[in-house]
Amino acid sequence: QQQVKQSPQSLIVQKGGISIINCAYENTAFDYFPWYQQFPGKGPALLIAIRPDVSEKKEGRFTISFNKSAKQFSLHIMDSQPGDSATYFCAATHSNYQLIWGAGTKLIIKP
Amino acid sequence: EPEVTQTPSHQVTQMGQEVILRCVPISNHLYFYWYRQILGQKVEFLVSFYNNEISEKSEIFDDQFSVERPDGSNFTLKIRSTKLEDSAMYFCASSGGGTNEKLFFGSGTQLSVL
Numbered sequence: 001q002q003q004v005k006q007s008p009q010s011l012i013v014q015k016g017g018i019s020i021i022n023c024a025y026e027n028t029a030f031d032y033f034p035w036y037q038q039f040p041g042k043g044p045a046l047l048i049a050i051r052p053d054v055s056e057k058k059e060g061r062f063t064i065s066f067n068k069s070a071k072q073f074s075l076h077i078m079d080s081q082p083g084d085s086a087t088y089f090c091a092a093t094h095s096n097y098q099l100i101w102g103a104g105t106k107l108i109i110k111p
Numbered sequence: 112e113p114e115v116t117q118t119p120s121h122q123v124t125q126m127g128q129e130v131i132l133r134c135v136p137i138s139n140h141l142y143f144y145w146y147r148q149i150l151g152q153k154v155e156f157l158v159s160f161y162n163n164e165i166s167e168k169s170e171i172f173d174d175q176f177s178v179e180r181p182d183g184s185n186f187t188l189k190i191r192s193t194k195l196e197d198s199a200m201y202f203c204a205s206s207g208g209g210t211n212e213k214l215f216f217g218s219g220t221q222l223s224v225l
Contacts, residue, residue, distance in 0.1 A: 032211045036154075043115075043202045043216025044154060089154060096209035098167050101154045 002027060004092050006102025014110050019077040021105045023090035026071065030092040034099070035064065035075050038087045047088070048075070080109045113137045117203050117217035124193055124224055132188045132220045134203030143186045144204040144214065145178065147171070154202070159210070160186065193224045 005024045013019045023033075031052055036044035050057045050064040050073065057064045063076040077084055090102040116135040124130050136143050145157040158168045160178055175191045186205075190197055200219045206212045 034213075036214075040151070041218070043204070043219055044214075045216065046213045049213075087151060093210045096211055098156045098159060098169070099210050099214070101156075103153050104151075106151075 002100050004090060004100050004102045006090050006105060008105060009103065010106040010108070012108045012110060013080045015080060015082060017080050017109075019080045019084065019107055019109070020074055021088050021090070021107070022072065022074045023092075023102050024070075024072045025092050025100075027092070027094070027100075028071070029094040030100075031094045033064070033066065033073050033090065033092050035062075036089045036091065038089065038104075044089060077107075080107075082109045082111050085109045113215070115203055115205055115215050115217035117201075117220050119220060120218065121221045122223070124222070126195055126224055127192050130190050130193055130222065132190075132201050132203075132222070134186045134188075134217055135184050136186055136203065136205030137207075137215055138184070140205035140207050140215070142166075142206045142209050143178075143180070144206075145188045146202045146204060146216075147199040148202065148219075149199045157188070157201075161209075190222075193222075195224050198222055198224045 034049035035047045037047045038044040048059050048062050061078045066073045087104045087106050089104045091099040093099045118133045143160040156169050158172045159166045177189045179187050202219045204214045204216045206214045
């Protein structure tokens with residue numbers, strides 16, 4: 001019930017392509033869904049987040065798509081750049097409960 | 112942008128020894144957290160701290176672990192008697208409004224237990 005399942009584990013995308021990372025959850029009480037980006041040797045940093053009252057949120061090249069009925073949300077990176085190469089984590093929480101983290105996706109953008 | 116500062120960046124210790132990991136959260140933040148991560152894998156929640164007390168802790172955070180905010184700026188994680196399996200990267204984080212707001216993470220302390 002408290003798990004967040006993230007896929008794929010790793011992803012290689014050509015420069016300029018679209019990177020798509022998917023997450024699924026079970027707990028319908030979750031009401032906050034952030035994505036964190038982590039570079040090697042650094043802590044995670046919030047990239048973008050969504051609440052279930054909207055189906056999509058866009059910030060620059062990064063978009064979260066949210067499907068409440070399917071209990072799924074995904075991160076889309078448009079025009080992927082080598083600087084986007086990092087590990088991406090989805091997470092979910094409700095009512096200030098601890099963040100439940102996905103297992104992470106290692107993204108490599110090939111120049 | 113304000114930063115969460117963690118010291119030391121690397122800590123090597125012998126099994127059974129006590130270690131204290133230190134963090135300086137962002138000054139006007141009220142919520143503090145410790146997470147750990149083993150070899151770039153899943154981020155694991157340890158504990159959250161608010162209003163000078165633990166607000167939530169995970170199964171990992173057993174009696175060997177403790178947290179303290181000894182003054183107005185520092186937030187520490189103590190492991191009383193380290194085990195080999197405590198070897199991990201430990202991240203401190205803080206936020207102004209709990210886990211439903213942006214968490215700011217430090218760069219971590221790599222703990223190696225030998």
